[in-house]
Amino acid sequence: MAEEEFKTYNGSCHCGNFSYTLTVPEIKRGERCNCSLCHRKGYFWFNVTPEQFKADEGTGELSSYQTSEGSSRHLFCATCGAGVMAKMPDESLMAVNLNTVKGLDRKSLEVKELDGASFGEPYKTFDVPTDTIDALDLPDYKTYTGHCHCGDVKVAFKSPDLYAPTTFVVSDNCSICAIHAYVIAYPERHHYQITGIENTTAYFMGDKYADRAAAACARQNPGVLPPEAEGVSDEFEGD
Ligand SMILES: [Zn+2]
Ligand SMILES: [Zn+2]
Ligand SMILES: [Zn+2]
Numbered sequence: 001m002a003e004e005e006f007k008t009y010n011g012s013c014h015c016g017n018f019s020y021t022l023t024v025p026e027i028k029r030g031e032r033c034n035c036s037l038c039h040r041k042g043y044f045w046f047n048v049t050p051e052q053f054k055a056d057e058g059t060g061e062l063s064s065y066q067t068s069e070g071s072s073r074h075l076f077c078a079t080c081g082a083g084v085m086a087k088m089p090d091e092s093l094m095a096v097n098l099n100t101v102k103g104l105d106r107k108s109l110e111v112k113e114l115d116g117a118s119f120g121e122p123y124k125t126f127d128v129p130t131d132t133i134d135a136l137d138l139p140d141y142k143t144y145t146g147h148c149h150c151g152d153v154k155v156a157f158k159s160p161d162l163y164a165p166t167t168f169v170v171s172d173n174c175s176i177c178a179i180h181a182y183v184i185a186y187p188e189r190h191h192y193q194i195t196g197i198e199n200t201t202a203y204f205m206g207d208k209y210a211d212r213a214a215a216a217c218a219r220q221n222p223g224v225l226p227p228e229a230e231g232v233s234d235e236f237e238g239d
Helices: 036-041 175-180 207-212
Strands: 006-012 019-025 029-033 045-048 053-055 063-065 073-076 083-087 094-097 110-114 142-147 154-159 169-172 192-195 200-203 214-217 234-236
Touching (some): 036 073, 169 175
Parallel strands (some): 169 234
Antiparallel strands (some): 029 045, 063 073, 142 154, 200 214
16 A cells, blocks of 8 residues: 555653554444453554554553453553554554543444453452342442452442433543543442452543542453443533
């Protein structure tokens, strides 16, 4: 392909600690994967070669997480939790999270679905304690449970049926929610139970968003607040 057909894209994690430049043919589609890590992290993948990816000069380091030994390394910012990319074990191929690319109209991109959940060993989920919320007298509520990928942080909450049209479930387009592709439920105070809160780190987007601090597992940083209820979303305009 001729040199002039390549475009330059800039990307970064949310806090800007890590930034990069891509030189690739125009990005027209991305890939979503249903595996245990990708759906938690909200990854929207785009494959690049190591030559097409360049970390910006003076940029910070990323932390890494593997779902199993010998699997690809997922690289994320330890400050803001944004998953930036993944590298195959031999580093011959890498994938960038399009949620971190600036100025990209992600809704206009073609989406390819990957069935990563069917590859390799099935993911083993963890038991989630619900004793505190079980004691609540909420007969019409359902109990939802979830946890981060490594199991260090677990969350359980009581809520009206998340699939009911009257229940407020949000997929927000603000900068932090877009990077993590959060799907957010709003259990009332005292209707949730978090186990392993000491294993989380908090990230604040500034005073305006102090209420949106995301508690995330320190080991691989998926936000723990989104439940594992997929396909439940309403769009609303954030800022
Ligand atoms: Zn960051
Ligand atoms: Zn995946
Ligand atoms: Zn974890």
